[in-house]
Amino acid sequence: NAGVTQTPKFQVLKTGQSMTLQCAQDMNHEYMSWYRQDPGMGLRLIHYSVGAGITDQGEVPNGYNVSRSTTEDFPLRLLSAAPSQTSVYFCASSYTTPGRHGIYTQYFGPGTRLTVL
Amino acid sequence: KNEVEQSPQNLTAQEGEFITINCSYSVGISALHWLQQHPGGGIVSLFMLSSGKKKHGRLIATINIQEKHSSLHITASHPRDSAVYICAVRNSGNTPLVFGKGTRLSVIA
Numbered sequence: 001n002a003g004v005t006q007t008p009k010f011q012v013l014k015t016g017q018s019m020t021l022q023c024a025q026d027m028n029h030e031y032m033s034w035y036r037q038d039p040g041m042g043l044r045l046i047h048y049s050v051g052a053g054i055t056d057q058g059e060v061p062n063g064y065n066v067s068r069s070t071t072e073d074f075p076l077r078l079l080s081a082a083p084s085q086t087s088v089y090f091c092a093s094s095y096t097t098p099g100r101h102g103i104y105t106q107y108f109g110p111g112t113r114l115t116v117l
Numbered sequence: 118k119n120e121v122e123q124s125p126q127n128l129t130a131q132e133g134e135f136i137t138i139n140c141s142y143s144v145g146i147s148a149l150h151w152l153q154q155h156p157g158g159g160i161v162s163l164f165m166l167s168s169g170k171k172k173h174g175r176l177i178a179t180i181n182i183q184e185k186h187s188s189l190h191i192t193a194s195h196p197r198d199s200a201v202y203i204c205a206v207r208n209s210g211n212t213p214l215v216f217g218k219g220t221r222l223s224v225i226a
Contacts, residue, residue, distance in 0.1 A: 033213065042121070042203070042216035058213055090160060106150070106214070108160035 001026050006091050006109035013081040013116045021076040021112050023091030029107070031094045032074040033058070034066065036087040037111075043090065049074055081116045088113050119144040121217040123204050129223045136191040138220045140204030143185065147209045151178050151189050154201040154219065163189075163202075194224045 007022045025032065033048035045058030049068040063085060065077040074093075078085060091109040120143040130136050140149070151163040164171050164178040166187075171178050175194075180187040191198055201221050205214040 035216075040218065042218045043205075043214075044216075045213045048213055088158065092160075105162045105165055106152075107162070108152075111158050111160075113158075 003027065004091055004093055004107050004109035006089075006112050008112060009110065011112060011114050013078070013114065015082060015116060017081050019078050019081065021078075021089055021091075021114075023074045023076065023109060024072050025074075025093040025107070026072065027093065027107065028071060029093035029095055030071070032068065033092050033106075034064070034074070034076045035090045035092065036060065036085075037090060038087050046076065046089075078114075083116045086114060086116045119146065119206055119208055119215045121204055121206055121215055123202075123217040123220050125220060126218070127221045127223075129225065130194050132195060132224055132226045134194050134224075136194050136198075136222065136224075138189045138202050138204075138222070140187045140189070140217055141185060142204075142206045142215075144208060145182075145185070146206040148207045149180055149187050150205040150207070150214065151187075152203040152205065154203060156200065160203070191222075196224045196226050199223050 004025045030051045034046040035043040037043050044060050046064050047066040049055045052068050052071050055066050055068055068074055089112045092106045094106045122141045124139045148167045150165045152160055153163050154160045166180050175192045177190040201219040203219045204217040207214050
């Protein structure tokens with residue numbers, strides 16, 4: 001298994017540009033989520049999904065859109081990038097049902113470092 | 118919303134020392150996670166526990182549900198243990214995790 005993959009690893013955008021951060025997992029996990037990590041702050045949830053076709057907002061959803069058309073993929077879209085969105089973005093996935101391996105272990109992607117100028 | 122506090126924020130230890138990192142939370146939970154973030158940025162899950170104690174190699178995690186407190190211990194610390202250790206809690210079922218800000222550990226040879 002490749003686990004959770006994210007692309008790109010690094011990205012520089014200008015204010016106002018749009019882009020999509022890609023996330024894919026090959027573990028058939030129902031639950032996928034996007035976090036951002038900023039200096040001095042814990043990981044903050046942007047959006048999450050408990051299955052294909054179902055998404056919900058997390059703690060800091062403004063300026064981001066997501067969709068979940070397949071179990072494997074969970075792209076994060078920045079509609080009009082702003083300097084405040086400069087951050088490291090992590091995608092994660094896990095099972096949702098206790099008893100499947102008995103745990104809700106979250107598997108994290110390697111992260112995408114985004115800079116908005 | 119659950120508030121998750123970790124202490125200390127930063128910790129420097131000599132190789133071989135016994136290390137303790139603490140995590141407190143404000144609201145009852147269904148599960149608590151300990152994660153490790155490597156200097157390169159990758160995040161891996163170390164433990165998930167809802168009661169008692171778990172051990173994996175030199176790592177031990179304990180939780181006291183009544184006191185809303187968990188500890189992560191590292192025995193015989195090694196420079197390769199240098200990382201940020203993150204505590205995260207889940208309020209119930211499969212609600213999203215709430216993360217602490219992390220504890221940065223440096224182990225010096």
